[in-house]
Amino acid sequence: MTSNTLLRWGLYGILILFALFYLMPLFVMLTTSLKSLEEIRTGSLLALPREITFAPWAEAWSTACAGTQCEGLRPFFWNSVLMAVPAVLLSTIVGALNGYVFAQWRFRGANLFFAAILFGCFIPFQVVLLPMAQMLGLMGLAGTIPGLIFVHVIYGLGFTTLFFRNYYVTIPQELVRAAKVDGAGFFRIFWSIFLPISLPIITVSVIWQFTQIWNDFLFGVSFSGPGSQPVTVALNNIVNSTTGVKAYNVDMAAAIIAALPTLLVYVVAGKYFIRGLTAGSVKG
Amino acid sequence: MPILEIDHLQKAYGETHILHDINISIDEGDFLVLVGPSGCGKSTLLNCIAGLEPITGGAIRIADRDVTGVSPKDRDIAMVFQSYALYPTMSVAKNITFGMKVRGVDKATQERKLAEVARQLQIEPLLARKPGQLSGGQRQRVAMGRALVRDPALFLFDEPLSNLDAKLRVSMRTEIKKLHQDLNASIVYVTHDQIEAMTLATKIVVMKGGVIQQIGTPAEIYNRPANMFVADFMGSPAMNLIPARVRSEAGQTRIEIERAGDAPLVITDPVARDLPAEIVLGVRPEDIHEATGNAHLPGTAQGAGGDVMIEIVEPAGADTFAVTHLGGKAVTARLRAESAVRARQPFPLAFDLSKVSYFSPTDGERLN
Numbered sequence: 249m250t251s252n253t254l255l256r257w258g259l260y261g262i263l264i265l266f267a268l269f270y271l272m273p274l275f276v277m278l279t280t281s282l283k284s285l286e287e288i289r290t291g292s293l294l295a296l297p298r299e300i301t302f303a304p305w306a307e308a309w310s311t312a313c314a315g316t317q318c319e320g321l322r323p324f325f326w327n328s329v330l331m332a333v334p335a336v337l338l339s340t341i342v343g344a345l346n347g348y349v350f351a352q353w354r355f356r357g358a359n360l361f362f363a364a365i366l367f368g369c370f371i372p373f374q375v376v377l378l379p380m381a382q383m384l385g386l387m388g389l390a391g392t393i394p395g396l397i398f399v400h401v402i403y404g405l406g407f408t409t410l411f412f413r414n415y416y417v418t419i420p421q422e423l424v425r426a427a428k429v430d431g432a433g434f435f436r437i438f439w440s441i442f443l444p445i446s447l448p449i450i451t452v453s454v455i456w457q458f459t460q461i462w463n464d465f466l467f468g469v470s471f472s473g474p475g476s477q478p479v480t481v482a483l484n485n486i487v488n489s490t491t492g493v494k495a496y497n498v499d500m501a502a503a504i505i506a507a508l509p510t511l512l513v514y515v516v517a518g519k520y521f522i523r524g525l526t527a528g529s530v531k532g
Numbered sequence: 533m534p535i536l537e538i539d540h541l542q543k544a545y546g547e548t549h550i551l552h553d554i555n556i557s558i559d560e561g562d563f564l565v566l567v568g569p570s571g572c573g574k575s576t577l578l579n580c581i582a583g584l585e586p587i588t589g590g591a592i593r594i595a596d597r598d599v600t601g602v603s604p605k606d607r608d609i610a611m612v613f614q615s616y617a618l619y620p621t622m623s624v625a626k627n628i629t630f631g632m633k634v635r636g637v638d639k640a641t642q643e644r645k646l647a648e649v650a651r652q653l654q655i656e657p658l659l660a661r662k663p664g665q666l667s668g669g670q671r672q673r674v675a676m677g678r679a680l681v682r683d684p685a686l687f688l689f690d691e692p693l694s695n696l697d698a699k700l701r702v703s704m705r706t707e708i709k710k711l712h713q714d715l716n717a718s719i720v721y722v723t724h725d726q727i728e729a730m731t732l733a734t735k736i737v738v739m740k741g742g743v744i745q746q747i748g749t750p751a752e753i754y755n756r757p758a759n760m761f762v763a764d765f766m767g768s769p770a771m772n773l774i775p776a777r778v779r780s781e782a783g784q785t786r787i788e789i790e791r792a793g794d795a796p797l798v799i800t801d802p803v804a805r806d807l808p809a810e811i812v813l814g815v816r817p818e819d820i821h822e823a824t825g826n827a828h829l830p831g832t833a834q835g836a837g838g839d840v841m842i843e844i845v846e847p848a849g850a851d852t853f854a855v856t857h858l859g860g861k862a863v864t865a866r867l868r869a870e871s872a873v874r875a876r877q878p879f880p881l882a883f884d885l886s887k888v889s890y891f892s893p894t895d896g897e898r899l900n
Contacts, residue, residue: 420617422613422617423617423619425584425613426613426618426678428605429584429609436634440622440630441619445620
């Protein structure tokens with residue numbers, strides 16, 4: 249065996265070790281969620297379930313109590329879907345239009361505008377809480393799902409604009425000029441020429457925004473009302489509402505349910521994500 | 533009727549003036565070439581004609597209509613870009629018909645015109661392909677097809693051949709010329725390649741630093757350059773620009789040129805000219821000949837003293853280039869291929885004075 253293959257095996261060994269380390273929490277969550285409370289109390293944390301039970305999953309989905317409401321995660325899960333899907337779509341579409349303007353329709357003061365939007369990416373969530381609450385109140389959207397959509401669209405625009413601008417800036421200006429001479433206008437050029445080449449960056453924007461919005465807790469807990477809480481807030485409430493015994497198996501099942509959609513998005517579109525992120529830098 | 537008239541056009545970005553007082557007029561069927569070194573403003577001028585750049589002053593008329601403030605799509609122009617600018621996700625057919633589709637031309641007309649242009653440019657087998665699957669020359673054809681199909685009053689070409697390899701460039705050049713002749717199209721064409729300019733144009737505009745240096749037919753530009761810049765820029769190898777002293781005497785002009793390690797070379801122009809004492813003599817390499825015993829050419833380098841020391845001989849197949857030093861400048865002569873010229877040996881040369889240009893050494897303007 250040469251030293252080269254030895255090195256390679258060493259590398260694999262280290263990588264596998266790290267993978268196991270990172271997978272450990274998921275393993276514990278999954279096994280715990282499939283055990284009965286009895287088994288959790290008596291068995292080891294790392295042991296496989298002796299008897300697999302899906303009862304904690306059913307309870308987490310439809311009967312677990314979040315505060316006084318005992319309907320499980322289901323209604324909140326749908327709240328999250330109703331919030332995340334329009335917010336992701338809107339912020340991606342508007343971000344694409346913004347990026348198209350910044351990259352291809354330069355106007356006086358464009359750099360200043362872009363800098364301001366970029367700055368928006370770095371504003372901490374906490375800073376906007378109070379003004380945003382006031383704003384939502386004025387708009388009559390306080391405590392509603394449309395209100396949450398509004399907040400997430402505004403907050404996401406900085407990122408989506410940046411993504412699309414950096415992608416479109418690599419497209420030669422002559423393309424727009426050719427289309428102008430051909431007779432196409434602003435929206436026609438966007439629709440017929442720019443959108444069809446945008447799949448990689450749309451994927452990036454959708455994954456990024458979906459993950460951010462679905463996983464968000466602070467905006468969700470601050471701006472939602474009783475009927476509009478997203479799943480992250482409900483998860484917190486379920487874990488914190490204990491009646492006597494702490495139902496670890498239900499908590500774990502609920503946590504996995506709450507995380508599933510983002511996991512799914514990565515599995516389905518993950519390879520496009522990396523491709524899209526590097527699309528601007530490497531031509532081809 | 534002039535198809536394009538540019539009247540006192542000015543273009544500035546803030547305080548930086550890009551184009552100064554441009555006046556050009558071309559007739560229907562003209563092939564106008566804007567030529568100059570990079571940064572001379574020729575592409576900017578083309579974009580101004582297209583309406584892609586707003587102008588700061590003056591007016592532009594296309595087909596007798598003032599289009600100064602009109603948007604590109606309403607100027608009745610079509611443009612071919614340097615990078616071809618083909619729409620990457622559309623097939624060749626869609627690329628060519630996009631303009632018609634946007635303008636709401638009916639399907640049947642679109643199909644008919646597409647077929648017509650595809651036949652003309654011999655791109656029928658490519659119609660279903662995407663631009664990414666085409667070679668450079670094929671993309672070039674598609675870009676031309678996109679312009680041709682529009683049948684505009686004026687075609688604009690922005691360095692369309694500069695991304696092609698040398699061989700393809702020459703053949704596409706011939707094709708563009710043929711298209712121009714077949715269609716009797718009016719064309720404005722930008723290039724930095726003076727050979728392209730010479731071969732294609734019916735009219736050339738030489739530009740430098742945003743100022744027009746000369747407008748004329750290729751022959752005028754080549755034979756009677758307006759100043760030393762044009763003389764130097766047009767032609768390859770470039771025109772020899774030789775500093776010289778002038779003495780006028782008795783109905784003729786004596787021109788003295790410094791010669792390294794020898795008495796000055798004296799040549800006599802049999803025409804009396806009103807020239808300053810110091811001039812720059814401009815003579816094309818092909819207007820310097822081997823002096824024969826009974827030279828019929830005026831201005832033969834006189835006698836044995838007319839021999840010049842040849843430094844380098846470059847056989848180029850059809851011609852042989854001989855390089856010597858006169859007036860402190862390298863001077864190239866284009867001699868016959870079978871010439872007996874040898875490097876590091878004196879050789880008798882004669883200037884064809886009927887074709888030389890005289891320039892002022894101070895401002896570079898033409899004097900004769």
